[in-house]
Structure formats: C-alpha cells, structure tokens
C-alpha cells in the first residue's frame with residue numbers, strides 16, 4: 238500500500254492582519270484555506286460580532302425575544318454580547334434615518350462610544366443607508382472614539398470617500414463592500430488603496446447571501462477571492478467580513494405557517510448557523526451574527542475547527 | 547484524466563480513420579475531452595489499452611445504492627471547488643431505523659423518514675435513504691426488521707451491522723434491493739467483502755484514520771470489490787474537514803486510487819450531528835447517516851445541499867413574469883423589480899414579511915440589479931411597460947403600481963404609458979413591509 242500523497246498546497250500569498258479594538262483583537266492572517274492545519278499554520282479563529290440595532294422597528298420579533306428585554310438599550314444589548322463571549326459588536330445606527338427618529342450624528346456617536354467603553358470590544362459601525370446622513374454620522378463616530386479601532390461600514394463603489402476620510406482621520410478601519418463579484422471586490426480594494434488607505438485598514442465585505450437566498454453564489458465568490466489572494470493577488474488579500482444576519486429574513490427560516498417545517502426558532506437558528514459555517518468554510522475572517530444561540534454554536538464550532546489535532 | 551498527447555503516444559498513429567475520426571491525433575483530443583471511448587479504435591494494442599484505461603478512469607468512482615431510477619448516486623466528482631465545475635452527485639442523507647423497535651414502530655419510523663420531504667419552487671427536497679441498524683444483536687430480528695422496513699420504503703436502503711452472519715441474513719431478506727452493506731472494519735472485512743461480492747452490493751469501509759481507510763480500500767480493490775463508500779473515521783468537525791479534503795485532493799489532484807471513492811459519515815443525532823453533516827455536505831461528503839433528523843434541521847440542511855450542488859455557471863437570473871406572493875386578488879398591490887435573482891429574493895422575502903399579498907412583476911434586466919439596470923437602460927419605463935403588457939399583470943388587479951424608490955424618476959413616464967397610477971416605494975427593500983402597510987391603509 239502506497240502512502241497517501243502529500244496534499245498541502247504551497248501558496249505565495251497570505252491574508253493581511255488587521256488590528257482592532259484596543260489592539261487586542263486581530264482579524265485575518267490566514268496562510269492557507271480555512272481550518273486546514275496541514276497548510277494553514279495561522280490557527281486564528283474567525284471573530285464573531287453580535288448585532289445590535291438602536292431602533293427596533295423592522296427587527297424580527299422572534300430574534301428580539303432572545304435578548305430578555307436588553308435589546309431595548311443598545312449599550313445593554315452590546316454588553317450582553319460580551320457576556321456571551323463574542324469578540325465584537327456590530328451596531329446599526331438606524332435611529333439616524335430621517336424616516337425614523339432622525340437622531341443626530343452626535344447622539345449616534347455617543348451610542349458607539351458607550352458601547353466601545355462598556356464592552357472593551359471592537360465595534361463595527363453601520364449607518365442607516367441614507368448616504369448623506371451616514372457621511373455625517375461616520376465623521377462624528379470617528380472623532381468620538383479614539384481609543385478603540387473601529388470598523389466603519391460601508392464604502393461602496395459609488396460612495397466611498399466620506400467614510401474613508403472619516404476612518405483615516407482617526408486611524409479606524411474601512412469596510413469595503415462589493416456586490417457578489419470577485420472583480421468588484423478587487424475594484425473596491427483598488428479604489429480604497431488609491432484613496433490612500435493602507436492595507437492594514439481595509440476589510441472586505443463581498444456580500445454573504447444567506448442559505449436559500451444566493452448562498453451558492455457567495456460561497457463560490459468567497460472561495461475564489463480567497464484562492465486568488467493566496468496565490469498572490471495583493472488586491473484581494475484583505476480579511477473578509479461575512480454578515481449572516483439576513484438568514485433571519487428568509488421565509489423558510491422563520492415561517493410559522495406550516496407545522497411540517499418544525500420549530501421556527503430552532504430552524505431560524507440553524508439557518509444562520511449553516512450560513513455562518515458556509516461563510517467560514519469559504520474564507521470568512523469576521524462574522525456578524527444575529528441569533529445568540531446561533532452565535533454561540535458557531536463560536537464553539539469555529540474554535541474546534543481552528544485547533545490543531 | 548490523461549492529456550491528448552498522452553493518449554496520442556499510445557495510439558497506432560496510422561490515421562486509418564476506423565474510429566470515425568480523421569486522424570489518431572483528432573481521436574486523442576476527443577478522448578482527452580471525454581467525448582470518445584477507447585473502444586472505438588480497433589487497432590490499439592492490448593498493453594496500451596490497459597495503460598490508457600487506467601489513466602482515463604475518472605478520479606472518483608460513481609457508486610449507487612439501490613437500483614434503477616430510485617438509486618442513490620454518489621461520487622463521480624472531478625474537482626475541488628464548485629466554481630471549477632458543478633459538483634455532480636448531491637450528498638445522500640439517511641436516517642436510522644433500529645431493529646430494536648417493534649414492528650409497528652418500524653412502520654411509523656419509516657413513515658417519518660418519508661415525511662422529511664419539502665416541495666420548493668421547481669424541486670423536491672427529500673430524505674434519500676433509510677438505514678436499518680442491527681441494535682438487537684440478533685440476526686433473525688435484523689433480517690425481519692430489514693424486510694419489514696423494505697416493505698414500506700421503496701427508496702434505497704442501508705443495512706448496518708458489524709456481524710457478518712446478521713448481515714447475511716438481512717441481505718437475503720431484501721434480495722434485489724441492492725442495499726449498502728455497512729459495513730466493514732478491519733476485524734470483519736474479509737467476510738463482509740465476500741457478502742458484497744456474493745450479493746453484488748456496494749460496501750462501506752470504515753478505518754480509524756485516513757491511512758487505515760485507504761489501505762482497506764486498496765485491499766478491497768485487490769480482492770475485486772469496485773463499489774465502495776469510505777468512512778475516514780472522522781468524529782469531529784475538524785477531522786471531517788481535514789480528512790475529507792485530503793481524500794478529495796489525493797483522488798482528484800494526485801490520482802490516488804485508494805481514495806477515489808465516495809466518502810461517508812455516521813453522525814448520530816442532535817446539534818453536533820447536524821453541524822458535522824453541514825461540514826460534510828460542503829466538504830466532499832457523499833453520504834451522511836443520522837440516528838435522527840428533525841424537520842427544523844432537515845429543511846436548512848436540504849437547502850444547504852441544494853445550494854452547494856447547484857450549477858455555479860448558471861446566470862444569476864430569474865425568469866421574467868408575474869410572481870404572485872401570498873394569494874393576491876383583484877385589488878392587491880402591483881410591484882415590480884429586476885430579474886437579478888438576489889434582488890428578487892430580497893424583495894420577495896420582504897414582501898412576504900409584510901403578510902400582504904402582492905402581484906410581483908419581474909422584469910428581464912439581464913441579471914442586473916435595480917440601479918445598474920436603470921443606468922444601462924434596461925429598466926426604463928418602456929421595458930417595464932412592455933413586461934406588464936406581456937404578462938397582463940394590469941388585468942389581474944386594479945391597484946396602483948408601486949415603483950422601486952431607487953428609480954422614482956421613472957414613475958411619471960410609466961404612469962403615462964400604462965395609464966395606471968404609479969406610487970413611489972422605498973429605496974431599501976427592508977422597508978417594504980412598512981411601506982406596504984401604509985400603502986394599504988392610505
């Protein structure tokens with residue numbers, strides 16, 4: 238019987254390392270395909286960020302019930318994620334939306350500052366989706382938090398300068414978003430680096446579509462990005478962030494209409510867990526998650542997958 | 547697979563055309579593309595034929611459990627990543643029917659397995675197999691249970707026992723069904739191989755490590771067994787990922803025959819079992835046997851399998867047409883969006899969330915999203931009106947048309963062309979439920 242052939246690949250490239258928070262968290266650094274100890278000696282577990290929104294309108298009931306009322310205060314909610322052992326908090330400043338409360342940039346920045354202070358965790362900051370408002374919010378957030386390295390989301394091809402400038406002003410990290418396409422992901426990184434942002438301050442968001450809603454595309458786009466990065470494409474070597482919270486928006490995940498589909502809370506949890514596992518298998522370095530049970534399971538699995546045998 | 551030049555070297559090079567190709571080289575190129583068969587050249591030497599057959603064999607054998615149309619097909623994969631080429635044979639899932647159950651319980655257990663079936667647009671997700679397991683330790687009971695289960699299940703079967711005599715009895719009881727014999731481990735391997743040969747059934751081999759599994763497979767192959775399924779002995783997520791990746795790479799990249807067979811996992815039940823099954827589904831597992839699988843685990847898992855095994859080359863588009871959401875009637879709102887499937891999925895999900903029935907028109911924008919399509923002139927009032935006309939959506943409801951907020955600019959012109967009131971909707975899909983509620987009450 239012949240011995241099993243050597244199957245470890247030798248790669249020319251590796252993923253950049255991004256320092257976050259107070260310098261005690263690092264994302265990225267992979268030197269091979271995910272979790273393969275025989276070729277990826279980095280052994281760094283993907284980071285998991287818990288999602289917090291500062292305005293609950295439109296947030297799914299089923300998920301809200303899992304936070305024991307602490308979801309009513311974004312800072313308390315963030316602290317709960319810390320208690321659950323997560324590595325970061327992702328706060329969506331929906332209250333700044335003029336169609337909602339139209340909260341001021343200063344109020345929103347204060348929320349972020351308090352979350353960073355109370356949890357000591359790195360914070361991913363997302364706006365409300367209104368570009369003009371978000372530009373002002375990010376500028377205020379950037380100035381309000383100076384002792385923790387934030388990730389400011391998100392730079393898009395049509396609109397990346399404001400958020401990039403806000404990040405650069407105080408040494409924060411920019412999240413570069415692209416719409417499910419390896420070439421667009423690369424283009425976004427090129428735009429950001431041409432704008433003057435260093436490779437140690439860019440994280441990519443190639444859009445993680447959840448299970449049943451395009452996960453098949455995301456899975457392969459992520460894999461192709463990671464393979465290209467490892468084979469030496471310097472414009473794709475940024476760590477990847479995958480947001481799996483939209484698993485809770487999939488009809489089959491949460492539907493309560495058909496008893497044959499089984500318990501909806503467990504089902505939605507699995508929906509997000511499998512989306513997150515697929516993200517990790519295809520190269521995610523940071524996950525943003527909604528369900529506390531799902532995040533807990535994924536953290537345990539991620540830790541196990543990362544450890545050497 | 548050998549290259550055209552490797553084939554060419556071993557052909558007679560007489561260009562006699564008996565193979566139906568103009569030259570030996572042309573034939574060699576077809577061989578390398580898998581479009582011709584060696585049998586077509588009558589002049590090739592026996593020795594060359596043997597060499598070529600070896601190297602032209604696919605890197606992984608295709609193995610079937612059962613017979614005919616209902617057989618579960620595993621393996622036959624040729625790549626490591628699905629963007630290289632579609633993964634061909636989706637992971638097969640099985641749940642266990644213990645022979646420790648009473649006869650009535652066996653029938654209801656098989657009924658439960660059959661109920662793990664979900665109809666989704668254009669596809670049916672279902673459980674593929676049941677695995678009758680010899681927990682009783684008794685050959686006669688195992689055989690009776692196998693026969694009982696087989697009688698109420700017309701899809702493929704797996705028989706699980708470590709005892710060759712129990713296996714033999716059960717195989718006799720389900721003759722003609724061609725179950726998977728599960729299976730052989732180093733201690734019972736010789737007897738199990740004999741049974742596999744005698745009954746013409748596929749055989750599962752389980753080693754404690756990848757190395758041991760490979761050497762068992764090599765031994766079985768030398769003994770004349772072709773249809774095998776290999777269990778690498780992985781019990782953790784990490785072992786599952788690493789061993790199965792190593793096996794797939796060895797088979798596909800290194801032509802390592804002893805691992806060129808479908809891989810399987812036996813996973814128990816509960817959270818960890820489902821996590822293992824998920825990793826195995828993404829990373830090269832062809833068969834997963836559960837002790838139990840709940841509907842809330844099965845639906846996401848079947849969806850994952852469906853996503854991983856779709857063809858990644860198919861463009862990201864849905865068909866132009868009317869998609870009723872809920873049960874819309876003659877006053878339900880009319881909405882429209884592009885045929886970029888992610889836009890469609892998102893809009894659809896957000897409409898469903900509102901619980902308000904809607905007529906949704908998908909407009910062919912060649913897979914572009916709303917703003918890109920608008921900029922490219924593929925999502926202008928004329929295109930939208932044409933799609934409306936073709937589908938007759940305006941006859942289905944007398945409601946106003948809701949225009950995606952991002953293309954609010956088109957609403958005036960659209961109104962003019964279609965002669966129906968157009969209302970501007972939301973910029974972001976996630977605000978659709980709120981807007982729809984306001985629309986309905988306003």
Ligand code: SF4
Pocket residue numbers: 557558559560561562563564565566567568569570573586587588589590
């Ligand atoms: S039949 Fe064989 S020898 Fe004749 S042309 Fe074809 S490949 Fe060449």
